[in-house]
Amino acid sequence: MDEGIVCGRNAVLELIKSGNPVNKVLVKNEKGQGRNADILHFVKEKGIPYQFVESIVLDKHSSGEKHQGVVAFTACREYAEPGDILAIARNKGEDPFILVLDEIEDPHNLGALLRTADAAGVHGVIIPKRRSAGLTPAVGRTSAGAVEYVPVARVSNLVQTLKYLQAEGCWISGAEAGGKEIYQADLTGPRVIVIGGEDKGLGRLIKETCDEIVSLPMLGRISSLNASVAGSIIMYEVRRQRNQGLSDISRQSSP
Secondary structure (H helix, E strand, O other): OOOOEEEEEHHHHHHHHHOEEEEEEEOOHHHHHOOHOOOOOOOOOOOOOEEEOOHHHHHHHHHOOOOOOOEEEOOOOOOEEEHHHHHHHHOOOOEEEEEEOOOOHHHHHHHHHHHHHHHHHHOOOEOOOOOOOOOOOHHHHHHHHHHHHHOOEEOOHHHHHHHHHHHOOOEEEEEEEEEEEOOOOOOOEEEEEEEEEEEEOOHHHHHHHHEEEEEEOOOOOOOOOOHHHHHHHHHHHHHHHHHHHHHHHHHHHHO
C-alpha cells in the first residue's frame, strides 16, 4: 500500500484531528452517512477535499487493509498560504515570482514543475484544492526534494486568488496557444505564471482573469508541449529576463 494512504475510521479520525496535512478523504457512498458522519464533520470543518465513492474504489486504494468505508491521502508537507509566498519575496527584497497551476492532475508533472520552480527561483506555487494533484509522496519523490524548499499553497478558488495577487501588485501571465510569444513579452516585475491542465489548458474564468496570454513558439508539427515542459521553459524565460534586468542595472551603476 502507498505510504501516503491511511485506512480505517479511527486512523483517519486521528490523522484529521492531529492537524497533519491531508490531501483528500474518500468516503463510502452510503445512505445517510451515519457511520462516517463524524469524519465528514471534521473534514468539512477543516476544509479538506472529500469525495463519495463506491467500495470497489476504497478496496483498490487500501490494498487489502480494512478501510471501514474511509481512506485518507496524506500530504508530504504542510501547505502554505498565498500571503506567505508574497511575504517570502518581500523579505528577500525581490519582486514576487509565483507559479499557479490550473488543474495539473498528474503527480509527475507537479513534481517536475516543483523541481524547476526551485531551480528557477520561484517564490512559491499555488494549486487548487480540487481536480489537482496534491503533495503526495509520489510528488515529493518526483520533485527530487524540491517540495521541501518550494512553498505550495492550496486554495479553494483560483480566480479569487489571482484577483488577490493582482490587488497585491502582481501581473498575471497565462500560458496558452494564441497569445504573445514569450520571447516578445515583458515578463519582468511582480509576476504570476499560470499553467493549465494537461488536456484542458486554462479554464475560461482563469483565462479571463489573466492580464495577458503568452505562448511558446511551436515550429514543428506538434501543436503543444507537456505541461511540465512548457511551464519549465516559461519559468526560465522569466528568470532570464530578471537576470538581464539586473545586468542592465549593474552596467548603469558602473563608473
